[in-house]
Structures are given as structure tokens and as C-alpha cells.
Amino acid sequence: MQNFEREKKAIDGDKSAFLELLEMYEDTHYRIAFSYFKNEYDALDAIQEFTYRSLKKLHTVKKPEYLSTWLIRVLLNVCHDMQKKKKRLELHESIEIGQHNDCSYLELSEAISKLSPEQQHLIYLKYFQDLKNEEIASEINIPEGTVKSRLHNALRKLRYFFGEGGQS
């Protein structure tokens, strides 16, 4: 049984406890952001915006045990919003992102990034945090059957993107 002492303090308004938590999870968060944008600059931007947004909305988290999954959802929403903004920018100003990283290994993550934030959230919980359907159900407060069907849909969509080899 995990002890959620620090999470509880954070939700109750202890900002240094919350910042410590963010530091604890920073590797996971940064990797999610990086796999989304594939460059350090945007990933850091996302981390900053994510930190600000989560500080602002922290008090809306109901239970300490939901905090870590809630954070991932906030992060994915931030990435999603930034991506939308960037797309608009790129279309209007045809900015070329100068950084070319070797991203071949990130094909799957690219496919993941095309899912809706909600679906991505499920995938991250299931495959990266290794949670069971039952645990996901209780964490995000939906019936287990719904988790199963949503995951199924997400995977089907993934397979489609993956099969098409990234249709952009």
C-alpha cells in the first residue's frame, strides 16, 4: 500500500511538497513531453506551462491517490494545446523546426501522440505506469468495462496509424 502523505500535503496547499513531487516525477513528465515534440526546447516549454497550470488547478484534485494520474492528464492537455498552436504557426509562417533528432525509435510514440489526450492518458497509465484495468478504473473514476472498451478503441486507432506509417 502506497503512502500518499506528500500528495495529501500538496493538495492541502503545501507548495513545497508539490514542487518536490513534480521533481520526483520529472523524468516521466519530461519523457512524455519530449516524445510528443521530439525536441528539448518545446518539451521544456511544455514542462513550464504544465507546472504553472497544475499549480493553478491543484486544489481541484479530490483525492491524493489521483494526483499522479491527474498530472499526466494536465501534461497531455498542455502538449495537445501547444501542438495545436504550433500547427497554426507553422501553417502561417512556415517555420522550419531546425532540430533534427534521430527519432526512428519514436514511431510508436508519434502514433500515440495522434490519439486524443484522453486516449493517450489511458495508454500511458496502462503501458508506462503498468496499471491494471481495475486500477485505472478506480483512478479515473470510470467503470472497468469502459476502461476496457476505451483502451480497445485507442489500440485500434494506434494500429491504424502505425500501419499507415504515419499519415501526415
Add this chain to the structure above:
Amino acid sequence: MSNFNKQDFEKLKRELEKIEIPKEKIQAARQQAYAKHLHSRKRQIKTWKQVSIVMLLLIAFVTTVRVSPAFAQTIAKIPGFAPLVEMITQDKGVKDILDNQYYEELNIVEIKNDLILTILGTIADESGMIIFYQLEAPYDISELETKKFRLTQNDKDIEAATTYSWAAKDSTKIIEEKLEVVATNKIDYSNPNFQLELTFDDANNTSFTVPFTLKKEIVPTKTYEINQQLEIDNQIIHIKSLKISPLRAEVQITADDQNTMQILQINKLKVLDENGEEWGKITNGFSGFGGFRENDNSIFIQSNYFREPQSLTLVIDEVEALPKGEDYIEIDFLKQEILKIPPLKDFELSLRDFDMFDVSYKSPQNDHKQLLSTVIDANGNKFYSDGHSFRYRENSTTATYSFDLKGAVNPVRVYFNSYPNFLEGSAEINIPLDDKSDSSQ
């Protein structure tokens, strides 16, 4: 179609783990976000004329209150309960005020453009006024801003520093808050009629004008002339007077011009009665006027107005100071050059931008003190810090400070407001209770 399964995810997981984590940059990003966050939730403060005001904001919010059942009953009867409860837990003077029925209930209701404003009550004395109110709307007002607050008497502004507005909370249709007024000149209650003006940032810019009359007798401030000096670590401190009002006690205290050290802060300043009961500094809210670099300096402590002490002792301990001339940093933000840094052990500074820098220093505890605030530019004009954030780990603090430097001419001097470097020793003086003169100020 590629067949993918758990193994693909495992592979991706391993690949993701290869992504390098720029720890320092992430930390910096987090600090920036925290600074922005702190800045956005600051209460709005307005000061009267040139008086500089010292204000402390508690970052940790009180969530539970432990009070005796009898006391809980007393306060439960008073409307405007939420902001009061917060004050009671942080200031024992406010608890005395309620115990002594000094709170005045008003319950004036005004309705305008869907907004219902109720002035619940006040605590008023010569040193200031706290007005408790409730605002109700048919929609979420958690992020509604208060644009303007004015308190007038005989159509003139009360000369005071004021705070208003609230930090965004959960979405809500009812807000219970307080307006705080700290008078820079003693408030005269010979005419007990006041007028309150409160304007909100809703679609209609709704503005309320509420006249109110105070019926309770306002008790006079007790003033003790002290005019004594004390010495700590060869530095002289002058204690001019102690003024005790129900809302706060004010110690007028200055540093001697001949001192070799610049006094920055007094961390422990308290009054003790004959039984050793203590009244300490204000921990959340207005905490003083002026500063040790200015001609006038007042530090507020919690009030024991409603007590009848046989004797009072003022104790001063943990005095922060830096050698004169070594109490500032000189920077040319334009050239991105640090021109002068005091020779402080373990203190490091790095410029981040044209109005921002990071510092790190050893600190015995995580007390979130604002190290630097005032900036004097090359032309002698004053500017201020507009945000800062902290990170504390193993006896060391890392902080980012940003400044509002519009129109400043480089190079600029940034003065220390606090630094964990202490004078050795402490001092105390007895306050002559006989000298009390109710009328003088």
C-alpha cells in the same frame, strides 16, 4: 498491418528511458512557472502616497482549526466566518478582539446587476480597519477581480495602505473575504460615518457605494514612549515607542547612522508579559511600515490590547545584517554583466535575462524570505521586484528574482532586503508601563 503488442510498448519504454533528462533546465522551467504562479495570486495592494509598506503572505494555507468548543461557538455566531477563522489561527490579537466582543456586526445588503454584496462587519481602531464582506452571484465568481476599493470619511480618502481581492479558489458563487486598511495616520472616529466603494471586473463593471456608521465605541491606542537604545554586536538600535491598538501593536525602531553594519530584518521581535506569555510578529498580512534604510521604520506585532499586564518586556533576537557597502549587488542588465557582488560565503548569482536572475545561498531553514526587492538605477530612481520563486534543499535555497525595470537606466543596484547573516547576541528592554499616554500619538 503491423501487429503490435506489449513488446512494442516495452521497446518504446526502453527507448524513452534513453532520452536524456536536462535536470537543471527542468528545474529552471519549474521555478519560472512557480514565480509566475506566485505573482498571479498576489493580493492587490494599494499604498497611500510615499509610505512603503511591508507585507508578508503565508504560502501554506490553513485548512484545519483547533479551537475550544466554547470558542468555536462564539465565532460560529459571527457571519463572515471564513476569513476570520484564518486570522484567528495566525494572530492571537484577533482572538482577543472576538473574546471581548469588539467585532461590530453591520449586515448591510446591496444588490446590483445580479451581484449581492453584504458588508458583514468590521473591526475598527485608530490603526486601521478590517471590513468583512460576502459577495454572491448566480455565476462562478472565483476568478472575478476586484478593480477598486476606496474607504472615505467626509468625502476624503482614509490615508492608508489597503489590500483587497482574493486568490482564485474552487469555482464558487459565494465569496467571503476581507478588506484591510492600515492607516498611515491615526483614523479619527469623531465622525463615525464612512463610505465604502467597491468595483468589480464583471461584465457591467459593477460598482457599489455603501455608506455605513460605526456604533461601537472605538478604543484609544495605548502609546508607550520608550526612547531607549540597545546594543547588539556593537550595533546600536533605537526603540522609540510602542503603540498598542486592538488590531496590532507597532514598535517604532530605527538603526543608528554610525553603525558599521546595515540592519536588514529582525527575525525575532516579541513582547513578553510577567508570566512569560509572548506576542510575536505578524506572520501573514501587513507586517510593518518603512524599513531600516528609511527614516521611519515600524514593525507590527500581535496585539495584547485587551490584557492587563503587570510588566512588558521587548525582546530582540536574530538580527539580520550585512556590512555597510556590501549590502547590494550591482548589475548591468543591458550588457549582461555583474559588476559587484558582496563577498558572501556560498552566495552565487547568475543572470538569466534582462530583468531576471537566479541566486543560491546557504540558509538554515526553509523560511521563504524575500532576499532582494528594491532596485536603485543609475539615476537614483527606485524600482521593485515583481516576482520571485524558491527552491529549498538540504540547507540551501535557490531562488529566481524578476524585476520591473521599465525605464531604469543601467547599471542598477539591487539591495538586500534580507540575508541569513546574523548579529551575535540578543537584547531586551523593559517597557515603562506608567508612561502610557492614551492621547498622544
